[in-house]
Amino acid sequence: MTSAPGELFELELFGEGIERRYRKMRPEVAAMPWGTMSLEGISQAALVRARARWTSAAFQEHRTGIACAATLRLLYECRAPVDLIALASRFPLDEVVHVELCARMAMELGGGTEIRHDPDAMIVDPARDLSPLMRAADAIVRFFCVGEAVSIPLLRGAWHAARHPLPRAVLGRIVRDEAAHGTFGFAFLDWALPRLPADDVAGVCATYPSAHGGGCSCSAASDRFGPWETVVAAALLVVALARRRHRRRAGGNCNYVLRFTTEMRGRDRNSFRRPSAGM
Numbered sequence: 001m002t003s004a005p006g007e008l009f010e011l012e013l014f015g016e017g018i019e020r021r022y023r024k025m026r027p028e029v030a031a032m033p034w035g036t037m038s039l040e041g042i043s044q045a046a047l048v049r050a051r052a053r054w055t056s057a058a059f060q061e062h063r064t065g066i067a068c069a070a071t072l073r074l075l076y077e078c079r080a081p082v083d084l085i086a087l088a089s090r091f092p093l094d095e096v097v098h099v100e101l102c103a104r105m106a107m108e109l110g111g112g113t114e115i116r117h118d119p120d121a122m123i124v125d126p127a128r129d130l131s132p133l134m135r136a137a138d139a140i141v142r143f144f145c146v147g148e149a150v151s152i153p154l155l156r157g158a159w160h161a162a163r164h165p166l167p168r169a170v171l172g173r174i175v176r177d178e179a180a181h182g183t184f185g186f187a188f189l190d191w192a193l194p195r196l197p198a199d200d201v202a203g204v205c206a207t208y209p210s211a212h213g214g215g216c217s218c219s220a221a222s223d224r225f226g227p228w229e230t231v232v233a234a235a236l237l238v239v240a241l242a243r244r245r246h247r248r249r250a251g252g253n254c255n256y257v258l259r260f261t262t263e264m265r266g267r268d269r270n271s272f273r274r275p276s277a278g279m
Contacts, residue, residue: 006116009059011103026097032169037108047109055112058102065095066122067143068181074139078132081191088184094177101170108166134200137192144185152182 013019023030039047068091075085106112126138155178159171 004114004116006118009055009062009115009117011058011099025093028173029097029100032101032173033166034104034108037164037166039109048113051106051109051111052113054102054106054109055115058099058106058112059115059117061095061098061102063122064143064147065092065099067139067147068092068095070123070125071136071139071143074126074132074136075188078136078192080136080188084188084191087180087187091181091184094181098174098177101173105167105170131200133192133195136188137196140185140188144181145189148178148181149185152178 068088072085072088072092075088103112124142126135128135130138152175155171155175159168159175162168162171
């Protein structure tokens with residue numbers, strides 16, 4: 001019998017002094033009410049679904065940790081402000097904690113479920129022919145302004161819906177950490193956008209179809225846009241909002257971004273047109 005393709009998603013702790021130092025860094029994990037959930041009255045089918053959801057959540061947090069670590073390198077490469085880099089340096093640890101929390105929730109419900117993955121395809125890196133600042137902008141718009149910002153209200157809703165103290169504590173911890181993640185991208189854009197020409201802002205969006213090779217797991221594709229056009233439109237809107245905030249301070253406007261968004265409607269994903277110099 002041949003095994004399924006990909007590597008099995010498994011986690012472990014090193015233990016001993018390393019784990020003790022980790023626990024001191026984030027003592028709230030051990031303080032949560034582990035072992036207090038009763039599974040009586042819950043059907044086996046419901047338990048399997050719950051285990052699968054929490055295992056999937058651990059895997060997604062693992063991927064987000066990779067994205068945060070990659071972003072940290074990009075911030076160094078573009079010589080971002082020291083305090084901005086310092087803020088981002090806590091994000092990989094946050095995601096490690098989230099991975100453990102979700103994995104332990106799956107164990108509380110009877111154990112994790114099988115996930116196989118390609119370790120070389122966990123995230124999409126920015127194109128290497130972009131400048132360091134453009135690479136950072138590409139990744140941060142995707143990872144933080146879109147990905148993290150979208151996940152926060154979903155997590156908050158699950159947190160408010162939770163009734164048992166354990167999942168409520170787990171989700172509450174994740175929501176509190178993610179709040180800083182969700183605002184980080186906009187802080188970066190406040191610094192980066194004045195340093196980027198208008199064509200470069202549009203250019204980073206034009207890299208999406210070629211960099212990702214088509215196809216997308218995004219489920220929010222609308223009737224007007226294909227899957228990647230939807231992602232680009234969301235990214236452009238985020239950039240537009242931040243640009244508008246900056247331009248208002250400077251007394252200008254950011255209509256070129258909004259006009260570029262509307263011009264994407266009905267276009268093939270490989271035929272994006274950058275705004276003209278007069279926009």
